Amino acid sequence: xxxxxxxxxxxxxxxxxxxxxxxxxxxxxxxxxxxxxxxxxxxxxxxxxxxxxxxxxxxxxxxxxxxxxxxxxxxxxxxxxxxxxxxxxxxxxxxxxxxxxxxxxxxxxxxxx
Amino acid sequence: xxxxxxxxxxxxxxxxxxxxxxxxxxxxxxxxxxxxxxxxxxxxxxxxxxxxxxxxxxxxxxxxxxxxxxxxxxxxxxxxxxxxxxxxxxxxxxxxxxxxxxxxxxxxxxxxx
Numbered sequence: 001x002x003x004x005x006x007x008x009x010x011x012x013x014x015x016x017x018x019x020x021x022x023x024x025x026x027x028x029x030x031x032x033x034x035x036x037x038x039x040x041x042x043x044x045x046x047x048x049x050x051x052x053x054x055x056x057x058x059x060x061x062x063x064x065x066x067x068x069x070x071x072x073x074x075x076x077x078x079x080x081x082x083x084x085x086x087x088x089x090x091x092x093x094x095x096x097x098x099x100x101x102x103x104x105x106x107x108x109x110x111x112x113x
Numbered sequence: 114x115x116x117x118x119x120x121x122x123x124x125x126x127x128x129x130x131x132x133x134x135x136x137x138x139x140x141x142x143x144x145x146x147x148x149x150x151x152x153x154x155x156x157x158x159x160x161x162x163x164x165x166x167x168x169x170x171x172x173x174x175x176x177x178x179x180x181x182x183x184x185x186x187x188x189x190x191x192x193x194x195x196x197x198x199x200x201x202x203x204x205x206x207x208x209x210x211x212x213x214x215x216x217x218x219x220x221x222x223x224x225x226x
Contacts, residue, residue: 004155006155033214033215035217040219040220041219041220042117042203042205042217042218042219042220043156043203043217044217045214045215045216048214088155088156090156100158100161100171101156101158101215103148103155103156103157104155105153105154105155106155
């Protein structure tokens with residue numbers, strides 16, 4: 001099946017620093033989604049991307065849908081302690097998983113005050 | 114927040130016993146999904162439903178069955194629980210299938226001894 005490689009697996013940063021994480025795939029995706037998961041909670045949608053090349057912001061978060069449709073990145077600017085959590089990318093492709101999401105392994109973000 | 118609840122939120126059971134997890138939504142969304150989350154694997158799709166009595170297998174469906182007799186309820190059953198099914202289970206819903214974000218429930222933590 002389709003696989004997403006998400007990197008880095010974990011990040012330890014100081015408050016105020018910028019963060020960048022990305023997902024790559026060998027397959028084309030039609031939709032890229034970025035979720036955040038707080039401890040003991042379900043994932044919450046941060047940003048949705050529907051077109052190749054699309055760049056979308058949500059507050060301090062910015063995500064892009066790669067031109068090749070095989071990658072996406074998420075940037076967090078000026079990190080704060082509440083940014084701590086696990087960030088997941090997810091893609092929806094038509095080839096073998098019509099209408100289903102494939103998730104990356106997650107990036108664990110730790111922010112030191 | 115999307116109206117999704119899961120029950121129970123925590124369960125401890127013994128190998129070989131049947132277990133049923135319930136997902137309930139108040140959004141009247143057509144599509145419902147069951148995922149499991151394990152360290153290093155992100156979220157993996159177990160089964161999904163595209164309407165009442167309409168279900169299909171996901172990536173890791175072996176050992177699981179589902180049922181959807183009403184729009185609002187999607188049940189996941191482990192017929193004979195095994196230790197490898199110890200995991201956190203998430204239900205998700207979406208209004209449409211393609212290019213549609215999925216909203217997640219709070220999760221059920223299952224421990225099979």
